[in-house]
Amino acid sequence: MSQNPPRTHVTIGNLCKEFGGATLYKDFNLEIPYGKIISIFGPNGCGKSTLINMIAGLMPYDSGQVLFDGKDLKDTKIGYVFQNYRDALFPWMSSRDNIAYPLRRTGMSEAKVSARVEELVQLFEIRFNLDLYPYELSGGQQQTISIMRALAPKPEILFLDEPFSALDFEMTLFIREKLQEANITTGTTMMIVSHDLEDAVFLADEILLLTRRPTAIASLLYFDMPKPRLPEAVSHPDFIQIKSKALEIFQAEMRK
Numbered sequence: 001m002s003q004n005p006p007r008t009h010v011t012i013g014n015l016c017k018e019f020g021g022a023t024l025y026k027d028f029n030l031e032i033p034y035g036k037i038i039s040i041f042g043p044n045g046c047g048k049s050t051l052i053n054m055i056a057g058l059m060p061y062d063s064g065q066v067l068f069d070g071k072d073l074k075d076t077k078i079g080y081v082f083q084n085y086r087d088a089l090f091p092w093m094s095s096r097d098n099i100a101y102p103l104r105r106t107g108m109s110e111a112k113v114s115a116r117v118e119e120l121v122q123l124f125e126i127r128f129n130l131d132l133y134p135y136e137l138s139g140g141q142q143q144t145i146s147i148m149r150a151l152a153p154k155p156e157i158l159f160l161d162e163p164f165s166a167l168d169f170e171m172t173l174f175i176r177e178k179l180q181e182a183n184i185t186t187g188t189t190m191m192i193v194s195h196d197l198e199d200a201v202f203l204a205d206e207i208l209l210l211t212r213r214p215t216a217i218a219s220l221l222y223f224d225m226p227k228p229r230l231p232e233a234v235s236h237p238d239f240i241q242i243k244s245k246a247l248e249i250f251q252a253e254m255r256k
């Protein structure tokens, strides 16, 4: 029996962006399916961050269109996790208040705010004290708080810009696992920029490989290894094969 094709969540049409007269994107088109994790990988400075920033509305584009299930960004609930969690968290608020912040902004009752924070505490298996301020936590714990804050309002799509880049290996494994669980349990679509091919492949249902500027799609690889993937998945032949394929495409692009 043939499976239905996945429903499209984000439709990016003819996106154009220049910086100071130099073209970064020209008529860039992409469809992102519902509930999947898309990893974005490509040469330095090819515009990975710019792409998610334009989709997330943090940076204007010159022309084109981005629609979320046919809706504009203003009618879409999104979450964003910044690379630099130190600057992203509010230093004057406890970790708990950081997570609760986007909920309180909507006027949600304190009882509901507490219940939602507790749900996230369970999902992320938090064992440290959330009454501590961000600066009292380790880098990995701070990044965990920033991901919990982004997920608190139940966004339909979550953007993450190099979420692992400042983390040690142990924390990278932890955050990978938690993002994977959050994706499985909530069905939140995720777009993750990564400069580490293993991180990019581990979580991905699709790996978007970009060219050098002007930036286009070098390849879109589908990776259907069953989830949840355990840390050992990186040694599985299917994993090694897709990683090698991505590397091959990346290297061919670098030689151009």
Ligand SMILES: Nc1ncnc2c1ncn2[C@@H]1O[C@H](COP(=O)(O)OP(=O)(O)OP(=O)(O)O)[C@@H](O)[C@H]1O
Pocket: 019, 020, 024, 042, 043, 044, 045, 046, 047, 048, 049, 050, 051, 195
């Ligand atoms: N606000 C800006 N003004 C001018 N140029 C910019 C601006 N933001 C990004 N650029 C340029 O656009 C290009 C793409 O930048 P971007 O940060 O999106 O790339 P990236 O692929 O995420 O980079 P990296 O791999 O280094 O993280 C770079 O050449 C960068 O210098």
